[in-house]
Amino acid sequence: MFDKAGKNKIASILVPVGLLVGLAAGSAHADGHAKYVTSSSGEGVKTGYGECWRGIGGTGAGNCGDAAPAKMMDGDADGDGVPDSKDRCPNTPRGVLVDADGCPRDSDGDGVPDYKDNCPGTPAGAKVDPKGCQIMANMVINTTADHFDFDSAVLKPKMKAELDTVVNKVQASRGDEMLEVIGHTDSTGPDAYNQGLSERRAQAAADYLIDQGLNGSRITVKGMGESVPVADNGTSEGRAMNRRVEVVTK
Numbered sequence: 383m384f385d386k387a388g389k390n391k392i393a394s395i396l397v398p399v400g401l402l403v404g405l406a407a408g409s410a411h412a413d414g415h416a417k418y419v420t421s422s423s424g425e426g427v428k429t430g431y432g433e434c435w436r437g438i439g440g441t442g443a444g445n446c447g448d449a450a451p452a453k454m455m456d457g458d459a460d461g462d463g464v465p466d467s468k469d470r471c472p473n474t475p476r477g478v479l480v481d482a483d484g485c486p487r488d489s490d491g492d493g494v495p496d497y498k499d500n501c502p503g504t505p506a507g508a509k510v511d512p513k514g515c516q517i518m519a520n521m522v523i524n525t526t527a528d529h530f531d532f533d534s535a536v537l538k539p540k541m542k543a544e545l546d547t548v549v550n551k552v553q554a555s556r557g558d559e560m561l562e563v564i565g566h567t568d569s570t571g572p573d574a575y576n577q578g579l580s581e582r583r584a585q586a587a588a589d590y591l592i593d594q595g596l597n598g599s600r601i602t603v604k605g606m607g608e609s610v611p612v613a614d615n616g617t618s619e620g621r622a623m624n625r626r627v628e629v630v631t632k
Contacts, residue, residue, distance in 0.1 A: 460484075490514075501556055509631060510557060517557035518548070520630045530625040532570070535582035537590060541627075546586060548629050549594040560632040561601045563588045568621035569608045581605030587627045 456465040460473055462480045469484030475491030478497045479487045486495035492504045492514055499514030507514045527542035537545070552559050567576040584603040592598040613620035 396632055434535055511559065513557070513606045515555070515557035517555050517559045517631050518551035520628065529622045530627075532568075533579065534626070535565075535579065535586045537586055541587075542590060545590050545629075546594065549591060549596055552558045559600065561591070561596070561630065563589075563591070563601060563603045564628045564630060565603070565605045566610060566612075566624055566626050566628070568624040569611070569615040570621065573607060577605055577607035579605075580607050583625075583627055587629070591629075 390589060412487055456467050458469075461476055462468070462469070462474045462478065462484055464480060464482070464484030471483065471485035473479070474480055474484060474486055475497070478495070481487055487492055488495050488497070488499075490502055490504045491506060492499070492508065492510045493508060494512070494514035496502065501510070501513065501515035504510055504514060504516050509519055511517050528538045530536070530538075530541075548561075552561070555594075563584045565580035565582070565587070567580045567583075569576075571579075581603065584605055588598075588601050589601045591601060608615075608624070611620075611624045612626070613623040615621050615624060
């Protein structure tokens with residue numbers, strides 16, 4: 383049906399097609415064991431049957447497209463912007479500003495984080511309550527102005543004046559002080575007796591503070607007897623200084 387020229391034209395078309403098919407088959411089945419597939423990276427890949435197909439000119443069997451396990455990414459459980467591996471305060475509430483260690487900021491350095499601090503800008507070194515508000519510092523009553531008489535729990539005028547200072551400082555404070563009044567004695571007399579005497583001295587001071595308007599529910603008393611001297615009990619001056627009351631704030 384075709385003339386010679388027509389047959390030659392068809393042959394010229396089919397030969398390249400056959401060549402391409404043969405090359406493709408050869409690249410996929412070069413021998414009975416190693417199978418090849420060309421890829422843009424030259425790396426091997428696995429077939430759906432788990433067979434290793436090596437890229438021509440690639441790295442060969444042993445690297446058949448298996449990626450190395452991905453390194454586990456560092457999380458940020460509390461969402462503060464500091465990765466868990468570096469977060470020293472891993473349970474910071476959401477939205478709280480933190481420092482480089484992931485801990486809530488404490489701008490005034492009073493030990494109360496900013497998000498809980500009702501009194502920001504407290505002076506450095508100031509004593510504060512749990513809300514970050516400044517409270518009065520501890521005071522020792524009657525070691526300089528006056529002292530209790532021997533075997534007495536009666537407050538003297540100068541001692542009352544120092545307790546008035548406590549009252550004024552507490553009332554002027556922005557914080558909520560808890561006061562502990564601690565009584566002491568010198569070493570004269572039996573330990574058990576001195577323990578009771580120290581408690582009576584503490585109670586006398588506490589009663590005076592309450593009478594001046596302080597909240598009694600925020601005042602506790604404690605006696606230390608002769609166990610915590612601040613001066614030498616071997617001299618009369620030292621014993622007088624040991625007959626004292628301390629007011630401690632919390």
